[in-house]
Amino acid sequence: MHLFQSALGLKDLERFYLEVRQTSEALGEPLSDADATVQSMPDASPAKWHLAHTTWFFEAMVLSRHLEGYKPFDEKFTFLFNSYYETMGARQPRPRRGMVTRPALDDIYAYRAYVDQAVARLLTSRPTRDAAELIELGCHHEQQHQELLLTDILHLFAQNPIRPSYRAPAPVSAETAALPALSFTDFEGGIVEIGHGGAGFAFDSEGPRHRVLTEPFRLADRLVTNAEWMEFIEDGGYTTPLLWLSEGWTKALAEGWSRPLYWETRDGQHWTMTLRGFQSLDPTTPVAHVSYFEADAFATWSGKRLPSEAEWEVAAQSLDVDGNFLDLNRLSPEPASPRKVGVQQMFGDVWEWTRSPFSPYPRFRAVAGAVGEYNGKFMSGQFVLRGGSCATPPGHVRASYRNFFPAHTRWQFAGLRLADDA
Numbered sequence: 414m415h416l417f418q419s420a421l422g423l424k425d426l427e428r429f430y431l432e433v434r435q436t437s438e439a440l441g442e443p444l445s446d447a448d449a450t451v452q453s454m455p456d457a458s459p460a461k462w463h464l465a466h467t468t469w470f471f472e473a474m475v476l477s478r479h480l481e482g483y484k485p486f487d488e489k490f491t492f493l494f495n496s497y498y499e500t501m502g503a504r505q506p507r508p509r510r511g512m513v514t515r516p517a518l519d520d521i522y523a524y525r526a527y528v529d530q531a532v533a534r535l536l537t538s539r540p541t542r543d544a545a546e547l548i549e550l551g552c553h554h555e556q557q558h559q560e561l562l563l564t565d566i567l568h569l570f571a572q573n574p575i576r577p578s579y580r581a582p583a584p585v586s587a588e589t590a591a592l593p594a595l596s597f598t599d600f601e602g603g604i605v606e607i608g609h610g611g612a613g614f615a616f617d618s619e620g621p622r623h624r625v626l627t628e629p630f631r632l633a634d635r636l637v638t639n640a641e642w643m644e645f646i647e648d649g650g651y652t653t654p655l656l657w658l659s660e661g662w663t664k665a666l667a668e669g670w671s672r673p674l675y676w677e678t679r680d681g682q683h684w685t686m687t688l689r690g691f692q693s694l695d696p697t698t699p700v701a702h703v704s705y706f707e708a709d710a711f712a713t714w715s716g717k718r719l720p721s722e723a724e725w726e727v728a729a730q731s732l733d734v735d736g737n738f739l740d741l742n743r744l745s746p747e748p749a750s751p752r753k754v755g756v757q758q759m760f761g762d763v764w765e766w767t768r769s770p771f772s773p774y775p776r777f778r779a780v781a782g783a784v785g786e787y788n789g790k791f792m793s794g795q796f797v798l799r800g801g802s803c804a805t806p807p808g809h810v811r812a813s814y815r816n817f818f819p820a821h822t823r824w825q826f827a828g829l830r831l832a833d834d835a
Contacts, residue, residue: 416546416780418612426545427536433552433559434529436806437464438522440562443579446518452511453572457565457824462494462510464562465521467555468528469494473501474784475551476528479544480535486527487516497790500783549614550784556806559739563688563804568824571675571686578690580744592697592749595633595641598756599835600727602629607726608774609813618788619813623775625723629835632720632728635749636758636765637711637829640696642703643683645711646672656713661706664821674702674823688744688804697748699828701763705796705820708766708829720832722769722797722815729759729800729812736761736800738807746803746828761805763828764798764816771795771817795819802826 421429441449441464449461458466469490476483485491493513495504505513516524535544563579570577603626609615610622651671654662664670675686676694683694703711712718720728737747738761746762772792779789795817801810804826818825 416543416550416617416784417614419542419546419549420613421545421549423536423539423545426549427533429552430532430536430548433555433806434525437467437555437559437562438525440559441518444518444566448566448569449518449521450511450514451569452508453565453569454824455508456822457568458507458510458561459513460562460566461518461521462513463558463565464518465490465494465516465524466496467551467558468521468525470554471528471532471548471551473498475544475547476531476535479540479547480531480538483531486524490524498783547784550787553614553616553809554787556809559806560802560804563739563744564825567675567686567688570688576686576691579688580742582690582692592635592638592751595635595637595831597631597633597831597833598728599631600627600629600724602627602835605723605727607723607730607813609811615811615813616788616815617780618771618773618777618792618815621774621776622813627721627723627727630720630724631833631835632724632756633717633831634754634756635830636699636746636762637831638696638748639683639694639698639700642673642700642711643696645714648714650710650714653714656710658706658709661704661710661820664704664706670707673700673707695748699746699749699758699763701746701802701826701828702823703766703827703829704823705766705818705827707823708827709768711829712831715831717831717833719766719768719829722767722799724832725759725765725767725799725830726812728756732756732759732812734760734811737803738801738805738809739803740807741803743803746826758830760800760810762803763800763826764802765800765830766827767797767799769797771797771815791817798825798827 441460444460450459452459492503493505495501566579604624606622606624608622609619677684684691685694737743749758779785798816
């Protein structure tokens with residue numbers, strides 16, 4: 414049984430591997446050893462761990478099984494940099510990854526170089542289809558960790574009282590024209606197909622492609638903005654329990670939520686922490702760093718709702734996967750274009766919460782072995798997000814892509830788009 418129907422030849426796979434690995438190291442370049450070692454909370458991981466874990470994946474899943482005579486770089490790394498693969502043995506507990514002050518960051522880069530050389534040897538030796546598919550999977554896995562590296566560094570730097578910048582705090586281009594009020598596009602509904610099908614990479618949770626029934630619905634033409642979120646705050650959005658799911662209200666009270674993560678008010682002005690440092694809040698950009706609970710409360714306050722993931726995919730299937738991704742180096746959401754007509758911002762800017770729980774599609778079966786732990790074991794207690802963000806590598810997402818996080822998650826670039834019944 415193969416993981417997916419790969420569309421990459423060996424030369425393309427080699428180029429893809431090198432591009433992904435170089436991108437990760439470029440993302441790590443601005444960081445000191447201390448920056449890369451500290452863990453700001455249990456849900457986040459040190460940058461050094463991300464750089465090592467993605468390398469461990471190639472070593473443990475590919476090289477140890479498919480490259481004859483391969484010797485691990487360091488046997489201790491199997492314990493230090495396994496994430497959650499029970500079948501791969503014991504590991505450093507996730508909340509204590511920041512305790513791994515050694516190996517140093519330079520040692521991690523040496524580890525990456527060692528594994529890269531071994532993967533290059535494997536790719537020139539006409540690897541089996543299974544090995545090639547695992548390498549491709551590892552590349553997409555590393556792209557996920559590239560985004561996590563950035564969101565985790567943002568959370569870390571936000572805890573620092575001097576508010577350091579990951580990238581230079583140079584101004585970024587923005588729309589100057591005022592955004593029109595939200596408008597909605599109607600969709601007929603009916604029996605439609607969603608999910609990945611055919612050739613090309615997709616994670617196992619994106620399939621099988623299957624039929625679903627959607628009732629007629631309406632989808633907002635753009636994402637919810639900071640200005641609209643401010644109206645929600647000023648109208649008592651965080652102090653009105655009837656707007657909230659019970660679990661969300663309990664969480665909001667316990668954590669003291671009164672605004673999106675990273676927002677602050679100083680001398681009557683609104684500010685937010687970004688990867689480019691502490692910046693004045695732009696009212697026209699999409700709101701980010703809100704949980705599912707907050708997104709759902711906002712939708713209720715608006716008299717609307719969040720879309721289902723099927724509705725979102727129906728609207729996105731015919732669109733080009735084009736948007737504000739990592740390659741633009743903006744590293745923050747950008748405003749919608751006031752000149753565009755119809756649905757926009759479906760890809761990039763912020764991940765969009767849907768009302769759909771992350772659960773298996775009909776006929777889904779996890780693959781055998783350790784790789785089967787990749788997604789299937791998490792299909793409980795989480796909600797699906799769609800579309801990618803400003804920290805997502807280009808080419809990583811597609812209309813069928815299913816991201817997922819617990820409902821209380823706030824440190825990711827997560828926002829929302831409103832939906833309604835037609």
